[in-house]
Amino acid sequence: MNELTADNLQLWRGEQHVLRGIGAVVAGGQCLQVTGANGAGKTTLLRALCGLVPLEAGRICWRGRDIAVDAAAFHSELNYLGHDNGLKADLTATENLRYAAALRRPVRAQDIAAAMARTGVAEAAGQLLRHLSAGQRRRVALARLTLTGGSLWVLDEPGSNLDAGGHTLLLELIGTHLQSGGVAVVATHRQLALPAAQLRSLTLQ
Amino acid sequence: MNELTADNLQLWRGEQHVLRGIGAVVAGGQCLQVTGANGAGKTTLLRALCGLVPLEAGRICWRGRDIAVDAAAFHSELNYLGHDNGLKADLTATENLRYAAALRRPVRAQDIAAAMARTGVAEAAGQLLRHLSAGQRRRVALARLTLTGGSLWVLDEPGSNLDAGGHTLLLELIGTHLQSGGVAVVATHRQLALPAAQLRSLTLQ
Amino acid sequence: MAWVWFHRFGSPPHFYRLATRLTPWFAWPAALLCLAGLIGGLVLAPPDYQQGDGFRIIYVHAPAAWLSLMVYVVMATSAAVGLIWRMTVAYAVSASCAVIGASFTALALATGMLWGRPMWGTYWEWDPRLTSELLLLFLYLGYLGLRNSIDDVGRADRASAVLAIVGVVNVPIIHYSVIWWNSLHQAPSVMKFGRPTMPAAMLVPLLLMLAGFTAYFVALLLIRARGELLRRERNAHWTAEAAGATATG
Amino acid sequence: MSEQRVGFAAAAAALIARDLRLALRRSGDTLQPLGFFLVVTALFPLALDPQLSLLRDIAPAALWVGALLSSLLALDLLFREDAQDGTLEQLALCGLPFQGLLLAKTAVHWLLTGLPLVLIAPLAATALGAPYEAMPGILAAVLLGTLALSLIGAVGAGLTMSLKRNGSLLALLVLPLAAPVLIFGARATALAIAGEPLAAPLYLLAAFTVLSATLAPWALAAAVRIGLE
Amino acid sequence: MSEQRVGFAAAAAALIARDLRLALRRSGDTLQPLGFFLVVTALFPLALDPQLSLLRDIAPAALWVGALLSSLLALDLLFREDAQDGTLEQLALCGLPFQGLLLAKTAVHWLLTGLPLVLIAPLAATALGAPYEAMPGILAAVLLGTLALSLIGAVGAGLTMSLKRNGSLLALLVLPLAAPVLIFGARATALAIAGEPLAAPLYLLAAFTVLSATLAPWALAAAVRIGLE
Numbered sequence A, B: 001m002n003e004l005t006a007d008n009l010q011l012w013r014g015e016q017h018v019l020r021g022i023g024a025v026v027a028g029g030q031c032l033q034v035t036g037a038n039g040a041g042k043t044t045l046l047r048a049l050c051g052l053v054p055l056e057a058g059r060i061c062w063r064g065r066d067i068a069v070d071a072a073a074f075h076s077e078l079n080y081l082g083h084d085n086g087l088k089a090d091l092t093a094t095e096n097l098r099y100a101a102a103l104r105r106p107v108r109a110q111d112i113a114a115a116m117a118r119t120g121v122a123e124a125a126g127q128l129l130r131h132l133s134a135g136q137r138r139r140v141a142l143a144r145l146t147l148t149g150g151s152l153w154v155l156d157e158p159g160s161n162l163d164a165g166g167h168t169l170l171l172e173l174i175g176t177h178l179q180s181g182g183v184a185v186v187a188t189h190r191q192l193a194l195p196a197a198q199l200r201s202l203t204l205q
Numbered sequence C: 001m002a003w004v005w006f007h008r009f010g011s012p013p014h015f016y017r018l019a020t021r022l023t024p025w026f027a028w029p030a031a032l033l034c035l036a037g038l039i040g041g042l043v044l045a046p047p048d049y050q051q052g053d054g055f056r057i058i059y060v061h062a063p064a065a066w067l068s069l070m071v072y073v074v075m076a077t078s079a080a081v082g083l084i085w086r087m088t089v090a091y092a093v094s095a096s097c098a099v100i101g102a103s104f105t106a107l108a109l110a111t112g113m114l115w116g117r118p119m120w121g122t123y124w125e126w127d128p129r130l131t132s133e134l135l136l137l138f139l140y141l142g143y144l145g146l147r148n149s150i151d152d153v154g155r156a157d158r159a160s161a162v163l164a165i166v167g168v169v170n171v172p173i174i175h176y177s178v179i180w181w182n183s184l185h186q187a188p189s190v191m192k193f194g195r196p197t198m199p200a201a202m203l204v205p206l207l208l209m210l211a212g213f214t215a216y217f218v219a220l221l222l223i224r225a226r227g228e229l230l231r232r233e234r235n236a237h238w239t240a241e242a243a244g245a246t247a248t249g
Numbered sequence D, E: 001m002s003e004q005r006v007g008f009a010a011a012a013a014a015l016i017a018r019d020l021r022l023a024l025r026r027s028g029d030t031l032q033p034l035g036f037f038l039v040v041t042a043l044f045p046l047a048l049d050p051q052l053s054l055l056r057d058i059a060p061a062a063l064w065v066g067a068l069l070s071s072l073l074a075l076d077l078l079f080r081e082d083a084q085d086g087t088l089e090q091l092a093l094c095g096l097p098f099q100g101l102l103l104a105k106t107a108v109h110w111l112l113t114g115l116p117l118v119l120i121a122p123l124a125a126t127a128l129g130a131p132y133e134a135m136p137g138i139l140a141a142v143l144l145g146t147l148a149l150s151l152i153g154a155v156g157a158g159l160t161m162s163l164k165r166n167g168s169l170l171a172l173l174v175l176p177l178a179a180p181v182l183i184f185g186a187r188a189t190a191l192a193i194a195g196e197p198l199a200a201p202l203y204l205l206a207a208f209t210v211l212s213a214t215l216a217p218w219a220l221a222a223a224v225r226i227g228l229e
């Protein structure tokens, strides 16, 4: 059973004590919504949960096992979307997705097309990413998310630059992910309109 | 009297006819809110209004004079905030603002401190920008806006990465600017809560 | 069980106290040995039959040059220890080495140049030994530059440790450069296997100076490492005690 | 959830294909390190008094300094862009061996800067009048040398990846480390051109390359992980 | 609205101060182009057979190739970073003469790469045994040459700014343009060291520098504006 637990996380950034004893438990089918003012430490927390930033103290477990023990196994179930999209500006949308999928699981060309159709960037498929608008790029990043799966999604303000339709789409994608037993951790400034049973909230600072 | 007029703007980007005969008139004290789906052409329009992208056809006038005629005079009244913040990651917030002000108008140290206090990043004043969170950086960019003035503000999704307090602040800043007779053009995905008399709307596509 | 001493050694307060206690035990011998070496070298040793009194610069040049290499090895070793066992103390030692090593390298270069003028008729030649010693200086400077470019101490420690370890390949190259190329520079006459090829009256002061320089290096290292530790651990409570102890005692 | 995973080889191949595609996208870009190398070696004769004998003497040195510098110029882009746009983070989080993936990126660097040199080395050597039997020696030296340069350079690029202004810090870090390659490589080439036995420097070069091949993957992964923090 | 505006001189000074501060921020960074230059000139001797006479002959060439390359390595950062973080856009939109502001940025490049060379040139020349009277000539050559290199390099950097991977394209564009500087500079230096009259190459160098100083500002502004579109 998927479950992410964080216990008494402590982390300094420079002189600043950013994470001061954060704890959380998110079970399969649940979404942890991380909110907080600008600079509260949402991004830092999410990156720590991915194992990108070493902790000062505390423990993060995935399915009851410390993520530091077998990082590779943990990462193969993880899907992270940061403030940056993680896409190359000089590749087309399709090429970007094909490459991203090659790192995670075998997909067919029609899977890629379907993912892009789902996120509303089907007609931009052949364009270089640098020629897409900010929101279109974010949508391609969402297409990557759906395409490469993983049972733990860690999303940092996934809705930034998205229009109203994009926000609805995002909620649908998260909903589907939770339905299939996945876990999601989402940092956001905009309340997620998910059913209360699926939503855990954590407010920093 | 401040007034920005755009007349039948035409612009291609690659193969795409992005701006198809856009026209608008914004008088002093008014804000033009530009909305539209992702990829509709908001950013392109704003950059064209600044004179950064050459037009295929059409005319943009500021106070009745074509902006191409005396670009320097026009630019000295313009203040642009794009998707990027226009700040150096390796300078502190204060240094960034001091430099930005030096390009536009003489300011004193306490003006800078006041601008940062206004936008809620006073305690981050001495930190390198790369060590600030995404929202804090956006707030420093807003501080630059208030500091360097100009009677025409062109803002591209100024609210991105801002928390709820940041959005309120943004509206206040725009309100003050309009009150003093300034003109604002704002691309946004989130309806601006301004009095109807101050708001003009333009929806692309 | 055998590792207990190691972990004790690695605990910053313990190391700090140990370093404080050990410093005089290296500082004084350093002064005495150098004094003895200088008297032996500058007064007692006979002039060289070829170089006259010019050769006496060797008593600074050779120890400085040896130490420039040795300090690098110490720096790289402690960096490796720091990386493997995540020991703050080892990182502090490694970071303290760089400036000392760079200074010894600069000293070796400067004395070598001064010596080269009478010996080879020029201050500088692009000779392999001289050039590779210059590269060693760049290696130290690169290490310092990398550290300075990273604000976070932890990241700076780890990144510069990687560099120090990778750079260690240069040490044997500098040492053997004289043998591999037909260099202008003196081949090793002391630091080699078998019997040294130097009269005892010259050799003994040289060895004294070498011992003195080494002791001086250790003393300096202990002092600098203490400073580094205090800087790093300024939030821990033992530092307040240590500062209090220094203030009162 | 689909539990079907890709293997490491397929992922590395995709990574290499992507990087090569990015390099090729700007037409003529692959040729640039080579072009740079040619220009550098062409500049020397220009800056020198036109004495052919002198030229022949310094040719090996110019060749190797050119190789080092062209490799260095291409290095800056190796990880920096990927770090900035977030794709390097994705690479670190994909659950496949990170060392291996970074080595794949290093391989691309070699394909773009080292391989062209290996291909033109015989030509250049012939032009300088190297005897025919010297070719295998020269080829081996250039092959080993460029491999070592790419490996060492990658470590330097990893270390400076997240620092802002790295142009000359990178050079300052890499050049002293790469000096042995230069020394042994130029020595071997000079001996080969002169028709003398070159086994000694070639062995040293090989030893150095093997050493960097064992140290570099570890150092590389460590450096990049620190940069990502 | 406050109609009080800053003058161009004050703005250019602020820009120069900012860029110098960025370079100085990482302490020791200003010394890095110089360090790089030293490392490059140190590499040659390593790659050469240890024949000292040969070395003295190629010293002027090595000096100028080193100057060119160290200037080139620092170029990459000249506009690219500013373009990526949006500060270049702000510069273009501030209403002050754009050509002038870009020249100010070029001046920073010269201060960081050219000036150190001017300062160490007398030292290097002495070490190579140049007669005392040759100093003014060498100084003039290095001064003019580094100025020209910065100007030409800035145009190249502007041109490739909008291209993503410019490392070696930049080099390829700039190197041929910089070749005359190299030729005349090295020639003048060699003559000065040999104690011969160097007026001819020095005048040519001066003419070339003046030419680039007149053409570069215009080309620079045009190139950067296109890059910003």
Ligand code: HEM
Pocket (backbone or CB within 6 Å): C058, C061, C062, C065, C066, C069, C108, C109, C110, C111, C112, C113, C115, C116, C117, C119, C120, C123, C129, C130, C131, C133, C134, C174, C175, C176, C185, C186, C187, C188, C189, C190, C191
């Ligand atoms: C800038 C110029 C010089 C540099 C950079 C330099 C560098 C070095 C280095 C690195 C060593 C230590 C070698 C090792 O431990 O393997 C050394 C040792 C030594 N150098 Fe120099 N040197 C220079 C000039 C000279 C000159 C001009 C002389 C005298 C002719 C000289 C005589 C010696 C001697 C006698 C030793 C001790 C060798 C031994 O016993 O191992 N050096 N030098």
Ligand SMILES: Nc1ncnc2c1ncn2[C@@H]1O[C@H](COP(=O)(O)OP(=O)(O)OP(=O)(O)O)[C@@H](O)[C@H]1O
Pocket (backbone or CB within 6 Å): A127, A130, A131, A132, A133, A134, A135, A136, A161, B013, B014, B015, B016, B018, B036, B037, B038, B039, B040, B041, B042, B043, B044, B045
């Ligand atoms: N340099 C370019 N070359 C080709 N097409 C471009 C270029 N720049 C923009 N486009 C295209 O122009 C269209 C409008 O882009 P623009 O960035 O103006 O959209 P936007 O309204 O700002 O969208 P968003 O809400 O996502 O920011 C997009 O379809 C984009 O693909």
Ligand SMILES: Nc1ncnc2c1ncn2[C@@H]1O[C@H](COP(=O)(O)OP(=O)(O)OP(=O)(O)O)[C@@H](O)[C@H]1O
Pocket (backbone or CB within 6 Å): A013, A014, A015, A016, A018, A036, A037, A038, A039, A040, A041, A042, A043, A044, A045, B127, B130, B131, B132, B133, B134, B135, B136, B161
């Ligand atoms: N590398 C760093 N060095 C020093 N301080 C840092 C560093 N990275 C982040 N910080 C500090 O940590 C705090 C938390 O930053 P973080 O990016 O996690 O905030 P956030 O909650 O994501 O904010 P936002 O809503 O603006 O994205 C900030 O005050 C920031 O200044």
Ligand SMILES: [Mg+2]
Pocket (backbone or CB within 6 Å): A042, A043, A044, A083, A156, B133, B134, B135
């Ligand atoms: Mg954040």
Ligand SMILES: [Mg+2]
Pocket (backbone or CB within 6 Å): A133, A134, A135, B042, B043, B044, B083, B156
């Ligand atoms: Mg936009």
